[in-house]
Amino acid sequence: MRNWQLGLRNELNQLADKNLIRELKSTAHGTNPVCVREGKTLLNFSSNNYLGLAGHPLLIQAMQNTVEAGSPSSRLLVGNEAKTQHLEEELAQWQETESALVFSNGYMANLGVLSSFLDRKDAVFSDQLNHASIVDGIRLSGATSFRYRHGNMNHLENLLKKAAKKGFRRKLIVTDAVFSMDGDIAPLRDLVSLKEKYDTALFVDEAHSVGTIGPQGKGLAHHLGISDQIEIHMGTFSxxxxxxxxxxxxxxxxxxxxxNHSRSFIYTTALPPSIISAILQSLKLIQQSDRSRHLLKRKSMKFRDELSKYGFNIANSSTQIVPVVIGDSSKSLAFSQKLIANGILSVAIRPPTVPAGSARLRFSLMADHRDDDIQNVIESITEIGYECGVIL
Ligand SMILES: Cc1ncc(COP(=O)(O)O)c(C=O)c1O
Known part of the structure; x- marks a missing residue:
């Protein structure tokens, strides 16, 4: 055991030397969009609670009105509450498709989809910047993986041509709709054309687009009017x-x-009824949230425009997720610390979450952010940007 201990400590020290160590920070959430982190009140620009629904009184009430706190078992034993089935019917209707299945979380949904539909006989084509849960699902499936350069349809087509000669049983293209660390959107229309041309199925992860994009928050595929041309849709409630x-x-x-096949669905306890009640309530609110979506879009656009104007590298962001790519991990950490000193929280994102040499701050906008707060944040970012040499 002593060798274990020394080995682990050694590896942690190496991470710290490279400015890649991760630590948990105690964080409490007050009224949107403020949080209290290690005793300091900060304007939160790191939350995925884009529409501010996490603290909505109707969601809290829905949870409180639910008698049972926990679930008795997995869905296939005695955990299949009528309410969960009702939610699945509502989801299918909202997504204008035949059927829907609730998973414990997005990570498990991606693991489940990829490892159920694919095995060693199959091929999967995955955008280089897809979320870690997709990467892990592919690994678990055992399928031959073709990673295409981010958003690069020529590269994808070359890989599809290459694979066509190899006689795979099934082929699947998988992509995030909105990329979680870059805030850009996948070329879904082109992906649909390629999948038709090469007889491939398409799986789209709409974790960051349901609720924020499209009519009634149905996501990017619906916004583009191509939802029925995509075989598998996934979205998160988180x-x-x-x-x-x-x-x-x-x-x-x-x-x-x-x-029948997804182990991350079959071998886990059903989500508690209190959570299902809150999701049902949230689904109603999401559909009525056009105003919040509009505000989020407008505020995100202003934030992106201002930062690009000052010369920050915001990648190809066109959504509420706006990276400020810095490159160096220690510089990104220092930038984040300086923002905290100014009362602003934007967590530094470092490898392996993002590719080596592309450490960044990931700002995420919320519909609740006030215009003058956004303006102050832009000013702080700019001042610190000059001070740290991120912009000249
Ligand atoms: C694109 C994407 N897919 C899947 C997930 C996982 O979702 P969840 O947080 O519900 O496990 C996330 C969230 O981190 C994500 O950004």
Whole structure:
């Protein structure tokens, strides 16, 4: 055991030397968009609670009105509450598809989808910047993985051509709709064309787009009017919905297949009824939140425009997720610390969450951010940017 201990300590020290060590910071959430972190009150620019629903009185009330706190078992034993089935019907209707299945969270949904539909006989084509849960799901599936350069359809097509000669059983393209660390959007229309041309299925993770994009917050695919051309849709309840959990939606047979094959669905306890009640309530609010979506869009656009004007590298962000790419991890940490000193929270994101050499601050806007707060934050970022040599 002593060797274990020394080995672990050694590796942690190496991470710290490279400014890559991670520590948990005690954080409490007050009235949006403020949080208290290690005793300091900060304007929160790191939250995925984009519409501010996490603290909504109707969601809290829905949880409080639920008698049972926990679930008795997995769904396939005695954990299949009528309320969960009702939620799945509502989700399918909202997503304008045949069927939906609730998962414990987005990570498990992605693991479940990829490892159920694919195995060693199959090929999967994945954007280089897809979320870690997609990467892990691919690994678990054992399928041959073709990673295409971020958003690069020529590269993807070359890989599809290459794979076409190899006689794979099934082929699947998988992409985030909105990329979680870059805030840009996937070229879904082009992906649909390629998947048709190469007889491939398409799986879209709408974790950061449901609630924030599209009519009634249905997500990017609906916004583009191509939802029915995508075989598998996934979304989370942990971001704009302000609750917890996730869903996968699609045709009946695909969902039924998941019920029979997805180990991250079968071998885990059903989400508690209190959570399901809150999700049901949130689904109603999400559909009525056009005004919040509009505010979020307007505020995000202003934030992005101002930062680009000052010369910050905000990648190709076109959403409420706005990175300020710095490159160096220690510089990113120092930038974040200086913002904290100014009462602003934007957590530094470092490898391996983002590729080596692309450490950054990831700002996420909320509909609740006040215009003058946003203006002050832009001024602080700019001052610190000059001071740290991030902009010249
Ligand atoms: C694109 C994407 N997919 C999946 C997930 C995982 O979702 P959850 O937090 O519900 O596990 C996240 C969240 O971190 C994400 O950003």
């Amino acid at each position: 971001k704009a919905f302000g609750v917890y959990g996730a869903y996968v939606a699609g045709k009946k047979d695909w969902i039924h297949y998941l019920i």
